[in-house]
Amino acid sequence: MTSQNSLPVPVTAQPAGALTGTISVPGDKSISHRALIFGSLAAGTTTVKGLLEGEDVLRTAAAMRQLGAQVTRNKDGSWEVTGNGVGALREPDDVLDMGNSGTAARLLMGLVASCPFTTFFAGDASLHKRPMGRVGRPLEEMGALITSRSGGRFPLGVTGRNLMPIDYELPVASAQVKSAILLAALDTPGITRVTEPKPTRDHTENMLRHFGAAVKMSAREDGGRVIEYQGQQELTPADIIVPGDPSSAAFIAVAASILPGSDVTITNVGLNPLRDGIFITLKEMGANIEIMNLREQAGERVGDLRIRASTLQGIEVPPERAPTMIDEFPVLFVAASFAKGKTVMRGLEELRVKESDRLAAMAVGLKACGVTLEELDDGLIIDGNGSAPMGGGRVVTHLDHRIAMSFLILGLAANNPVTVDDGRVMETSFPGFIDLMGSLGAKMAREQAE
Numbered sequence: 001m002t003s004q005n006s007l008p009v010p011v012t013a014q015p016a017g018a019l020t021g022t023i024s025v026p027g028d029k030s031i032s033h034r035a036l037i038f039g040s041l042a043a044g045t046t047t048v049k050g051l052l053e054g055e056d057v058l059r060t061a062a063a064m065r066q067l068g069a070q071v072t073r074n075k076d077g078s079w080e081v082t083g084n085g086v087g088a089l090r091e092p093d094d095v096l097d098m099g100n101s102g103t104a105a106r107l108l109m110g111l112v113a114s115c116p117f118t119t120f121f122a123g124d125a126s127l128h129k130r131p132m133g134r135v136g137r138p139l140e141e142m143g144a145l146i147t148s149r150s151g152g153r154f155p156l157g158v159t160g161r162n163l164m165p166i167d168y169e170l171p172v173a174s175a176q177v178k179s180a181i182l183l184a185a186l187d188t189p190g191i192t193r194v195t196e197p198k199p200t201r202d203h204t205e206n207m208l209r210h211f212g213a214a215v216k217m218s219a220r221e222d223g224g225r226v227i228e229y230q231g232q233q234e235l236t237p238a239d240i241i242v243p244g245d246p247s248s249a250a251f252i253a254v255a256a257s258i259l260p261g262s263d264v265t266i267t268n269v270g271l272n273p274l275r276d277g278i279f280i281t282l283k284e285m286g287a288n289i290e291i292m293n294l295r296e297q298a299g300e301r302v303g304d305l306r307i308r309a310s311t312l313q314g315i316e317v318p319p320e321r322a323p324t325m326i327d328e329f330p331v332l333f334v335a336a337s338f339a340k341g342k343t344v345m346r347g348l349e350e351l352r353v354k355e356s357d358r359l360a361a362m363a364v365g366l367k368a369c370g371v372t373l374e375e376l377d378d379g380l381i382i383d384g385n386g387s388a389p390m391g392g393g394r395v396v397t398h399l400d401h402r403i404a405m406s407f408l409i410l411g412l413a414a415n416n417p418v419t420v421d422d423g424r425v426m427e428t429s430f431p432g433f434i435d436l437m438g439s440l441g442a443k444m445a446r447e448q449a450e
């Protein structure tokens with residue numbers, strides 16, 4: 001893992017011309033974590049193609065090995081995961097280091113809650129600030145024992161037990177909490193029921209089905225969803241092709257929309273209807289995004305995106321859409337900074353507990369780049385005048401990959417270069433970001449060490 005063992009590497013984006021070309025983005029981070037986890041629980045070997053080889057996912061790979069699965073990379077870039085069946089994990093002989101990854105941390109807490117041993121977890125400075133009680137509480141209700149620092153934060157230990165199923169309504173819209181409970185339910189007799197008032201990404205449910213398990217999902221009249229899982233079903237190995245990450249594609253979609261003359265095609269992008277809110281929102285703002293070649297791949301919707309530059313208008317983003325684009329708000333804030341008029345984005349209190357407080361980090365950086373905005377408790381109102389912001393300045397990324405990439409996109413289209421203080425953290429979700437952007441014509445460079 002590179003991002004923690006070396007000095008910060010500032011990266012600068014220079015104002016650029018049109019972006020053009022056809023590319024694909026690295027694999028979906030959410031699906032990649034789950035492919036490794038479920039592959040490790042099925043008895044036999046699962047081959048995974050297109051796995052995201054970003055630091056967050058490599059943490060999950062390392063953790064699954066520590067828990068007794070065989071996880072290997074083939075020469076052709078595919079991965080093989082061999083498990084021993086549900087309930088067959090072994091006690092790790094060291095702490096599981098989850099690095100910067102909230103998804104790895106929370107999903108694996110759920111997974112080990114039914115294992116008859118104690119698993120210790122730690123992570124980086126960003127992860128140690130993030131709330132884990134939201135996962136710890138339902139797991140304790142099921143019978144697991146969580147020992148943590150005050151406030152339920154990392155580092156912590158999860159002592160697994162024979163669990164009881166629960167009927168749990170999520171207090172926050174979180175696919176990580178939902179998934180942690182479903183993973184705890186895998187080896188728990190009886191039916192576990194999770195209700196989500198606002199539907200969140202359903203990759204865990206899709207993948208359980210892909211591995212042959214029965215999952216009942218029902219829609220409520222008020223728009224919520226109920227997921228029921230009968231524990232102790234066997235999982236059958238099932239090969240996976242991971243689609244490109246829509247959260248990564250979003251950076252390029254915004255860049256191509258705001259850089260005049262751009263015409264970029266991104267092939268093989270995951271377009272799960274619970275992940276595509278950013279593209280719907282950009283289109284509502286006037287972006288020219290064409291979705292082509294829609295298809296189904298390993299239980300997930302996939303398509304190609306063609307994005308041509310356009311003039312964006314400010315809009316009000318429906319707060320109920322937030323869960324379908326929760327990681328894309330930082331780059332949407334950038335798009336809104338180039339739009340004409342006010343863009344109102346609310347219902348975003350969850351952004352305060354991501355890798356950084358993304359509302360605060362973005363507000364400070366955007367203001368330093370000359371953007372007019374109002375920071376609310378639960379969102380931002382950005383008032384654009386339809387032309388490029390001034391840019392300039394050096395932005396603090398707070399160990400947050402999405403803050404780093406968002407400001408580099410802003411720097412491409414602003415009047416002056418933008419520098420982010422540390423680009424290493426982009427490796428967590430988008431390895432090769434600088435080179436891929438360069439292949440489209442963007443100018444981004446790491447500062448040379450003296």
Ligand SMILES: O=C(O)C1=C[C@@H](OP(=O)(O)O)[C@@H](O)[C@H](O)C1
Nearest residue numbers: 030103173174175176177326327
């Ligand atoms: O389940 C997942 O893979 C994820 C869920 C989301 O987090 P929350 O569950 O905290 O909303 C998202 O922000 C994260 O990047 C990935």
Ligand SMILES: C=C(OP(=O)(O)O)C(=O)O
Nearest residue numbers: 100101102103104327354
């Ligand atoms: C919030 C994110 O990830 P995680 O919660 O897995 O750290 C993200 O990738 O934007």
